[in-house]
Amino acid sequence: METLLERMRDIVERHAAHFRQETAVPGLTLYRVNQPVPPSHVLYRPRMVVILRGSKTIAAGDAPFLADISTFLLVTVDLPVCAQVFLDHEGRSHLAFSLDIDRAALAEAMAKMPPGGRAAGKPAGVTTAAMTPALLETFARLLDLLDAPGDIPFIAPLVVQEVYYRVLGSRLGDTLRQLALSGSHAAQIQRATQWIRANYAAPMAIDTLAEATGMSVTSFHRHFKAMTLMTPVQYRARLRLQEARRLLLADARSIGAAAAMVGYDSQSQFTRDYKRMFGAPPGVDVARVAGAA
Known part of the structure; x- marks a missing residue:
């Protein structure tokens, strides 16, 4: 697998000009982080995340999840998380990619699956599983398409179908399957x-x-x-606070204006919630982030 990983790392390093690089393959995004960065609060949509070098932690609620080269991350619901990426032990760049899950394509893959399948645990909004050689090889062929852009329209949907096939046949099969079933x-x-x-x-x-x-x-x-x-209330609060922070950083809003725009009636409650999530009151946090930029 190490030879395959090196091939995939080379592709990401050549095609990822930025921290986050969208590609011509629908739903495929590359990540290249060259130096340590603080944790970031972001919204994850249903996707698979594969680490090629270094590691990543995400916290959903109070539960942490670790992904590295031996695992992959599966997200099946829109989820506000706190994510942090790490360089490898030699200080080399963190390299990774994500593949958004297309529910229609997933349903199509499910329809082609043989009956039966492996049992799985309860549905989960986020989980990790061991990376297998077969799944890694399928992902590698998806990355290979970045060097053959003319093949993308025809080949990419076929390779994505195989990605779904591999995961549906794994212990995470039922977790992924539930995403496509409208009544689940x-x-x-x-x-x-x-x-x-x-x-x-x-x-x-x-x-x-x-x-x-x-x-x-x-x-x-x-x-x-x-x-x-x-809980639903905690979920909404995280979305509100993420948007408020974006407003404060990007649009130079006053604290009271940002709090009101995201739905807070009480600025003092907003400040308490903000400090709990980001580790400092709004004014201090914004100044800290601006100073680090």
């Missing part, structure tokens, strides 16, 4: 997270949200926390 708890919670994302600054009625997903309030709370590792 994973799909229902994904619809709820999409609503919260679109309406994070507005009042949120849990009973209405539960009814929209076809669940009782008790069932909705249980499945939402099982998938996202947060």
